[in-house]
Amino acid sequence: MLRRISFPTWSVPVVLLGVTLAAYGIFAAQQGYHWDDWGIIWMATLPSPQGLIDYFAAARPLWGYVYVATTSLIGVNPFAWQVFALATRWLAALALWWCLRLIWPRHAGFSFWVTMFALVYPGFSQHSIAIAYSNYSLMLVTFYASLGLSLQVLRTQGSKVGWFVAALSLSAFQLFSTEYFFGLELL
Numbered sequence: 518m519l520r521r522i523s524f525p526t527w528s529v530p531v532v533l534l535g536v537t538l539a540a541y542g543i544f545a546a547q548q549g550y551h552w553d554d555w556g557i558i559w560m561a562t563l564p565s566p567q568g569l570i571d572y573f574a575a576a577r578p579l580w581g582y583v584y585v586a587t588t589s590l591i592g593v594n595p596f597a598w599q600v601f602a603l604a605t606r607w608l609a610a611l612a613l614w615w616c617l618r619l620i621w622p623r624h625a626g627f628s629f630w631v632t633m634f635a636l637v638y639p640g641f642s643q644h645s646i647a648i649a650y651s652n653y654s655l656m657l658v659t660f661y662a663s664l665g666l667s668l669q670v671l672r673t674q675g676s677k678v679g680w681f682v683a684a685l686s687l688s689a690f691q692l693f694s695t696e697y698f699f700g701l702e703l704l
Contacts, residue, residue: 529614537607578693588649602654619665653695665679666683
């Protein structure tokens with residue numbers, strides 16, 4: 518007979534961090550820039566951030582501002598970008614786990630394993646493209662946080678305005694930054 522694996526709820530973020538580091542962080546110190554990262558980091562070194570804003574303006578009006586913010590914060594160090602990519606990937610997993618726990622409060626194990634699968638999805642092999650995909654993961658965090666806050670609106674007794682405004686703001690921010698999760702948002 519199979520035994521169930523269980524551990525306390527407080528340890529889930531630690532386990533998710535460990536899995537994130539094991540799956541994506543082993544070679545983080547050895548990575549440099551890849552693919553689109555070169556162009557973005559070059560634009561980030563120009564005297565004005567307007568280049569990044571203009572580059573994304575036609576299709577993704579807020580996306581350039583996300584890049585300006587993250588490149589201003591992190592700079593041009595490739596290892597710092599790898600660490601940021603690991604952090605945003607981990608935060609996306611935490612936000613997903615939080616949403617799933619709100620949807621299925623009595624199915625903690627299922628929520629955990631779905632989150633684990635999403636974290637180490639075998640089709641995602643481009644984590645080393647840290648600048649592009651850390652910002653992608655950052656938008657995934659805002660998407661899941663928007664959903665989680667929307668679920669809080671349904672669960673909250675009393676005034677729901679604050680939860681609703683926060684959920685709507687995060688949703689609008691991620692939708693106007695990237696179109697990646699538009700289909701999920703409609704669903």
